[in-house]
Amino acid sequence: MKILLLEDDHNLNKIIKVSLEKKGFFIDSFIDGYKAVDKILNDSYDLYILDVNVLGFDGHKTLEFIRQKDINTPVIMISAKIDIENIKKSYNLGCNDYIKKPFDFEELYLRIEYHLSHLNLEKTSELQKDLGNNFSFDLIEQRLYKHKHEIDLTVKEKLLLTLFSKNINNTVTNEMIHEYVWSSKEMQTVSMRSVIHKLKQKLKSGMIINLRGVGYKLIK
Incomplete structure:
Protein backbone atom coordinates (compact mmCIF):
# COMPACT_ATOMS: atom_id res chain seq x y z
CA MET A 1 0.00 0.00 0.00
CA LYS A 2 1.23 3.51 -0.89
CA ILE A 3 0.98 6.35 1.61
CA LEU A 4 1.76 10.03 1.15
CA LEU A 5 3.08 11.77 4.26
CA LEU A 6 3.17 15.56 4.70
CA GLU A 7 4.99 16.59 7.88
CA ASP A 8 7.35 19.56 8.08
CA ASP A 9 9.13 18.45 11.26
CA HIS A 10 12.15 16.69 9.75
CA ASN A 11 12.70 14.35 12.71
CA LEU A 12 9.05 13.32 13.04
CA ASN A 13 8.78 12.92 9.27
CA LYS A 14 11.72 10.53 9.28
CA ILE A 15 10.43 8.56 12.29
CA ILE A 16 6.98 8.05 10.73
CA LYS A 17 8.43 7.18 7.32
CA VAL A 18 10.93 4.63 8.62
CA SER A 19 8.42 3.09 11.07
CA LEU A 20 5.75 2.63 8.39
CA GLU A 21 8.25 1.23 5.91
CA LYS A 22 9.17 -1.40 8.52
CA LYS A 23 5.46 -2.32 8.58
CA GLY A 24 5.59 -2.93 4.82
CA PHE A 25 4.10 0.31 3.50
CA PHE A 26 5.57 2.37 0.65
CA ILE A 27 5.99 5.99 1.74
CA ASP A 28 6.44 9.19 -0.24
CA SER A 29 7.22 11.86 2.37
CA PHE A 30 7.23 15.65 2.02
CA ILE A 31 7.87 18.65 4.25
CA ASP A 32 6.50 21.10 1.68
CA GLY A 33 2.79 21.23 0.83
CA TYR A 34 3.39 22.57 -2.68
CA LYS A 35 5.64 19.63 -3.55
CA ALA A 36 3.15 17.19 -2.01
CA VAL A 37 0.30 18.56 -4.13
CA ASP A 38 2.45 18.40 -7.27
CA LYS A 39 3.06 14.71 -6.51
CA ILE A 40 -0.63 14.06 -5.83
CA LEU A 41 -1.44 15.51 -9.26
CA ASN A 42 0.67 12.84 -10.97
CA ASP A 43 0.35 9.82 -8.70
CA SER A 44 -2.21 7.81 -6.72
CA TYR A 45 -2.13 6.71 -3.09
CA ASP A 46 -4.05 4.40 -0.78
CA LEU A 47 -3.92 6.77 2.21
CA TYR A 48 -2.72 10.27 3.12
CA ILE A 49 -1.23 11.53 6.40
CA LEU A 50 -1.21 15.33 6.59
CA ASP A 51 0.16 17.68 9.22
CA VAL A 52 -2.21 20.63 9.64
CA ASN A 53 0.40 23.24 10.50
CA VAL A 54 2.69 23.34 7.45
CA LEU A 55 4.04 26.65 6.13
CA GLY A 56 2.70 27.82 2.78
CA PHE A 57 0.31 25.22 1.37
CA ASP A 58 -0.79 23.71 4.68
CA GLY A 59 -2.54 20.46 5.56
CA HIS A 60 -6.03 21.89 5.25
CA LYS A 61 -5.36 23.24 1.75
CA THR A 62 -3.78 19.93 0.76
CA LEU A 63 -6.80 18.04 2.12
CA GLU A 64 -9.13 20.32 0.16
CA PHE A 65 -7.13 19.65 -3.01
CA ILE A 66 -7.21 15.87 -2.41
CA ARG A 67 -10.99 15.87 -1.96
CA GLN A 68 -11.45 17.72 -5.25
CA LYS A 69 -9.55 14.90 -6.94
CA ASP A 70 -10.61 11.91 -4.82
CA ILE A 71 -13.45 11.65 -2.30
CA ASN A 72 -12.79 8.08 -1.12
CA THR A 73 -9.10 7.68 -0.20
CA PRO A 74 -8.63 7.90 3.61
CA VAL A 75 -6.94 11.03 4.98
CA ILE A 76 -5.54 11.19 8.52
CA MET A 77 -4.74 14.64 9.89
CA ILE A 78 -2.04 15.04 12.55
CA SER A 79 -1.55 18.23 14.54
CA ALA A 80 -0.43 19.81 17.79
CA LYS A 81 -3.48 22.07 17.44
CA ILE A 82 -6.16 20.67 19.72
CA ASP A 83 -8.76 23.47 19.51
CA ILE A 84 -12.17 22.41 18.33
CA GLU A 85 -12.18 24.86 15.38
CA ASN A 86 -9.18 23.18 13.70
CA ILE A 87 -10.63 19.73 14.34
CA LYS A 88 -14.03 20.81 12.99
CA LYS A 89 -12.43 22.38 9.90
CA SER A 90 -10.51 19.17 9.16
CA TYR A 91 -13.65 17.03 9.29
CA ASN A 92 -15.67 19.57 7.32
CA LEU A 93 -13.04 19.43 4.56
CA GLY A 94 -13.36 15.65 4.47
CA CYS A 95 -10.70 14.04 6.64
CA ASN A 96 -11.34 10.55 8.05
CA ASP A 97 -9.40 10.94 11.28
CA TYR A 98 -7.61 13.54 13.43
CA ILE A 99 -4.71 12.59 15.71
CA LYS A 100 -3.38 15.05 18.27
CA LYS A 101 0.38 15.37 18.79
CA PRO A 102 2.26 13.97 20.53
CA PHE A 103 0.98 10.50 19.70
CA ASP A 104 2.26 6.95 20.03
CA PHE A 105 3.31 5.44 16.69
CA GLU A 106 1.24 2.31 17.39
CA GLU A 107 -1.85 4.51 17.61
CA LEU A 108 -1.14 5.91 14.16
CA TYR A 109 -0.50 2.41 12.80
CA LEU A 110 -3.75 1.05 14.28
CA ARG A 111 -5.73 3.89 12.73
CA ILE A 112 -4.06 3.35 9.35
CA GLU A 113 -4.94 -0.35 9.52
CA TYR A 114 -8.52 0.47 10.46
CA HIS A 115 -9.10 2.91 7.61
CA LEU A 116 -7.43 0.71 4.97
CA SER A 117 -9.35 -2.32 6.21
CA HIS A 118 -12.63 -0.40 6.21
CA LEU A 119 -12.00 0.91 2.70
CA ASN A 120 -11.10 -2.51 1.36
CA LEU A 121 -14.11 -4.11 3.02
CA GLU A 122 -16.30 -1.60 1.20
CA LYS A 123 -14.57 -2.11 -2.12
CA THR A 124 -13.83 -5.82 -2.17
CA SER A 125 -15.80 -7.30 0.77
CA GLU A 126 -12.60 -9.07 1.84
CA LEU A 127 -9.04 -8.31 2.89
Whole structure:
Protein backbone atom coordinates (compact mmCIF):
# COMPACT_ATOMS: atom_id res chain seq x y z
CA MET A 1 0.00 0.00 0.00
CA LYS A 2 1.23 3.51 -0.89
CA ILE A 3 0.98 6.35 1.61
CA LEU A 4 1.76 10.03 1.15
CA LEU A 5 3.08 11.77 4.26
CA LEU A 6 3.17 15.56 4.70
CA GLU A 7 4.99 16.59 7.88
CA ASP A 8 7.35 19.56 8.08
CA ASP A 9 9.13 18.45 11.26
CA HIS A 10 12.15 16.69 9.75
CA ASN A 11 12.70 14.35 12.71
CA LEU A 12 9.05 13.32 13.04
CA ASN A 13 8.78 12.92 9.27
CA LYS A 14 11.72 10.53 9.28
CA ILE A 15 10.43 8.56 12.29
CA ILE A 16 6.98 8.05 10.73
CA LYS A 17 8.43 7.18 7.32
CA VAL A 18 10.93 4.63 8.62
CA SER A 19 8.42 3.09 11.07
CA LEU A 20 5.75 2.63 8.39
CA GLU A 21 8.25 1.23 5.91
CA LYS A 22 9.17 -1.40 8.52
CA LYS A 23 5.46 -2.32 8.58
CA GLY A 24 5.59 -2.93 4.82
CA PHE A 25 4.10 0.31 3.50
CA PHE A 26 5.57 2.37 0.65
CA ILE A 27 5.99 5.99 1.74
CA ASP A 28 6.44 9.19 -0.24
CA SER A 29 7.22 11.86 2.37
CA PHE A 30 7.23 15.65 2.02
CA ILE A 31 7.87 18.65 4.25
CA ASP A 32 6.50 21.10 1.68
CA GLY A 33 2.79 21.23 0.83
CA TYR A 34 3.39 22.57 -2.68
CA LYS A 35 5.64 19.63 -3.55
CA ALA A 36 3.15 17.19 -2.01
CA VAL A 37 0.30 18.56 -4.13
CA ASP A 38 2.45 18.40 -7.27
CA LYS A 39 3.06 14.71 -6.51
CA ILE A 40 -0.63 14.06 -5.83
CA LEU A 41 -1.44 15.51 -9.26
CA ASN A 42 0.67 12.84 -10.97
CA ASP A 43 0.35 9.82 -8.70
CA SER A 44 -2.21 7.81 -6.72
CA TYR A 45 -2.13 6.71 -3.09
CA ASP A 46 -4.05 4.40 -0.78
CA LEU A 47 -3.92 6.77 2.21
CA TYR A 48 -2.72 10.27 3.12
CA ILE A 49 -1.23 11.53 6.40
CA LEU A 50 -1.21 15.33 6.59
CA ASP A 51 0.16 17.68 9.22
CA VAL A 52 -2.21 20.63 9.64
CA ASN A 53 0.40 23.24 10.50
CA VAL A 54 2.69 23.34 7.45
CA LEU A 55 4.04 26.65 6.13
CA GLY A 56 2.70 27.82 2.78
CA PHE A 57 0.31 25.22 1.37
CA ASP A 58 -0.79 23.71 4.68
CA GLY A 59 -2.54 20.46 5.56
CA HIS A 60 -6.03 21.89 5.25
CA LYS A 61 -5.36 23.24 1.75
CA THR A 62 -3.78 19.93 0.76
CA LEU A 63 -6.80 18.04 2.12
CA GLU A 64 -9.13 20.32 0.16
CA PHE A 65 -7.13 19.65 -3.01
CA ILE A 66 -7.21 15.87 -2.41
CA ARG A 67 -10.99 15.87 -1.96
CA GLN A 68 -11.45 17.72 -5.25
CA LYS A 69 -9.55 14.90 -6.94
CA ASP A 70 -10.61 11.91 -4.82
CA ILE A 71 -13.45 11.65 -2.30
CA ASN A 72 -12.79 8.08 -1.12
CA THR A 73 -9.10 7.68 -0.20
CA PRO A 74 -8.63 7.90 3.61
CA VAL A 75 -6.94 11.03 4.98
CA ILE A 76 -5.54 11.19 8.52
CA MET A 77 -4.74 14.64 9.89
CA ILE A 78 -2.04 15.04 12.55
CA SER A 79 -1.55 18.23 14.54
CA ALA A 80 -0.43 19.81 17.79
CA LYS A 81 -3.48 22.07 17.44
CA ILE A 82 -6.16 20.67 19.72
CA ASP A 83 -8.76 23.47 19.51
CA ILE A 84 -12.17 22.41 18.33
CA GLU A 85 -12.18 24.86 15.38
CA ASN A 86 -9.18 23.18 13.70
CA ILE A 87 -10.63 19.73 14.34
CA LYS A 88 -14.03 20.81 12.99
CA LYS A 89 -12.43 22.38 9.90
CA SER A 90 -10.51 19.17 9.16
CA TYR A 91 -13.65 17.03 9.29
CA ASN A 92 -15.67 19.57 7.32
CA LEU A 93 -13.04 19.43 4.56
CA GLY A 94 -13.36 15.65 4.47
CA CYS A 95 -10.70 14.04 6.64
CA ASN A 96 -11.34 10.55 8.05
CA ASP A 97 -9.40 10.94 11.28
CA TYR A 98 -7.61 13.54 13.43
CA ILE A 99 -4.71 12.59 15.71
CA LYS A 100 -3.38 15.05 18.27
CA LYS A 101 0.38 15.37 18.79
CA PRO A 102 2.26 13.97 20.53
CA PHE A 103 0.98 10.50 19.70
CA ASP A 104 2.26 6.95 20.03
CA PHE A 105 3.31 5.44 16.69
CA GLU A 106 1.24 2.31 17.39
CA GLU A 107 -1.85 4.51 17.61
CA LEU A 108 -1.14 5.91 14.16
CA TYR A 109 -0.50 2.41 12.80
CA LEU A 110 -3.75 1.05 14.28
CA ARG A 111 -5.73 3.89 12.73
CA ILE A 112 -4.06 3.35 9.35
CA GLU A 113 -4.94 -0.35 9.52
CA TYR A 114 -8.52 0.47 10.46
CA HIS A 115 -9.10 2.91 7.61
CA LEU A 116 -7.43 0.71 4.97
CA SER A 117 -9.35 -2.32 6.21
CA HIS A 118 -12.63 -0.40 6.21
CA LEU A 119 -12.00 0.91 2.70
CA ASN A 120 -11.10 -2.51 1.36
CA LEU A 121 -14.11 -4.11 3.02
CA GLU A 122 -16.30 -1.60 1.20
CA LYS A 123 -14.57 -2.11 -2.12
CA THR A 124 -13.83 -5.82 -2.17
CA SER A 125 -15.80 -7.30 0.77
CA GLU A 126 -12.60 -9.07 1.84
CA LEU A 127 -9.04 -8.31 2.89
CA GLN A 128 -7.63 -11.53 1.49
CA LYS A 129 -8.15 -11.04 -2.23
CA ASP A 130 -8.89 -14.33 -4.00
CA LEU A 131 -6.89 -14.37 -7.25
CA GLY A 132 -8.10 -17.81 -8.32
CA ASN A 133 -6.02 -20.96 -8.91
CA ASN A 134 -5.46 -21.27 -5.11
CA PHE A 135 -3.65 -17.92 -4.98
CA SER A 136 -4.61 -15.12 -2.60
CA PHE A 137 -3.17 -11.68 -1.90
CA ASP A 138 -3.41 -9.80 1.39
CA LEU A 139 -4.00 -6.17 0.43
CA ILE A 140 -2.95 -4.81 3.82
CA GLU A 141 0.09 -6.97 4.52
CA GLN A 142 1.10 -7.10 0.83
CA ARG A 143 1.64 -10.87 0.96
CA LEU A 144 1.02 -13.42 -1.80
CA TYR A 145 -0.01 -16.94 -0.85
CA LYS A 146 -0.58 -20.20 -2.68
CA HIS A 147 -2.73 -22.23 -0.32
CA LYS A 148 -1.08 -21.16 2.98
CA HIS A 149 2.46 -20.95 1.60
CA GLU A 150 3.82 -17.41 1.23
CA ILE A 151 5.58 -16.48 -2.00
CA ASP A 152 8.27 -13.82 -1.74
CA LEU A 153 7.71 -10.61 -3.69
CA THR A 154 9.97 -7.66 -4.46
CA VAL A 155 8.81 -4.10 -3.74
CA LYS A 156 7.81 -3.49 -7.36
CA GLU A 157 6.03 -6.86 -7.56
CA LYS A 158 3.98 -6.00 -4.44
CA LEU A 159 2.89 -2.70 -5.94
CA LEU A 160 2.08 -4.31 -9.27
CA LEU A 161 0.07 -7.14 -7.69
CA THR A 162 -1.82 -4.63 -5.54
CA LEU A 163 -2.85 -2.83 -8.72
CA PHE A 164 -3.87 -6.07 -10.42
CA SER A 165 -5.76 -7.28 -7.33
CA LYS A 166 -7.86 -4.13 -7.28
CA ASN A 167 -8.68 -4.60 -10.97
CA ILE A 168 -9.23 -8.37 -11.37
CA ASN A 169 -10.61 -9.20 -14.84
CA ASN A 170 -10.26 -5.53 -15.83
CA THR A 171 -7.63 -3.90 -18.01
CA VAL A 172 -4.69 -2.30 -16.20
CA THR A 173 -3.14 0.11 -18.69
CA ASN A 174 0.57 0.75 -19.08
CA GLU A 175 -0.11 4.30 -17.86
CA MET A 176 -1.74 3.00 -14.66
CA ILE A 177 1.26 0.77 -13.99
CA HIS A 178 3.71 3.60 -14.67
CA GLU A 179 1.83 5.90 -12.29
CA TYR A 180 1.27 3.46 -9.42
CA VAL A 181 4.38 1.28 -9.48
CA TRP A 182 6.95 3.82 -10.69
CA SER A 183 5.25 6.95 -9.26
CA SER A 184 5.28 8.39 -12.80
CA LYS A 185 9.09 8.57 -12.71
CA GLU A 186 11.09 8.07 -15.87
CA MET A 187 11.64 4.40 -16.68
CA GLN A 188 12.43 2.13 -19.59
CA THR A 189 9.69 -0.07 -21.03
CA VAL A 190 11.94 -3.07 -20.53
CA SER A 191 11.85 -2.44 -16.76
CA MET A 192 8.07 -2.79 -16.69
CA ARG A 193 8.17 -5.91 -18.83
CA SER A 194 10.85 -7.41 -16.58
CA VAL A 195 8.81 -6.93 -13.40
CA ILE A 196 5.65 -8.30 -15.04
CA HIS A 197 7.55 -11.29 -16.39
CA LYS A 198 8.94 -12.11 -12.94
CA LEU A 199 5.50 -11.78 -11.34
CA LYS A 200 4.01 -14.06 -14.01
CA GLN A 201 6.55 -16.72 -13.03
CA LYS A 202 5.28 -16.64 -9.44
CA LEU A 203 1.66 -17.13 -10.52
CA LYS A 204 0.05 -19.82 -12.64
CA SER A 205 0.66 -19.52 -16.37
CA GLY A 206 -2.06 -17.54 -18.11
CA MET A 207 -3.26 -15.61 -15.04
CA ILE A 208 -1.73 -12.37 -16.36
CA ILE A 209 -2.35 -11.71 -20.03
CA ASN A 210 -0.77 -9.07 -22.26
CA LEU A 211 -3.05 -6.68 -24.11
CA ARG A 212 -0.63 -5.57 -26.78
CA GLY A 213 -0.12 -1.82 -26.87
CA VAL A 214 -2.65 -1.26 -24.08
CA GLY A 215 -1.61 -3.00 -20.87
CA TYR A 216 -2.32 -6.18 -18.95
CA LYS A 217 -5.13 -8.06 -17.24
CA LEU A 218 -5.17 -10.49 -14.30
CA ILE A 219 -7.72 -13.19 -15.09
CA LYS A 220 -9.47 -15.03 -12.26
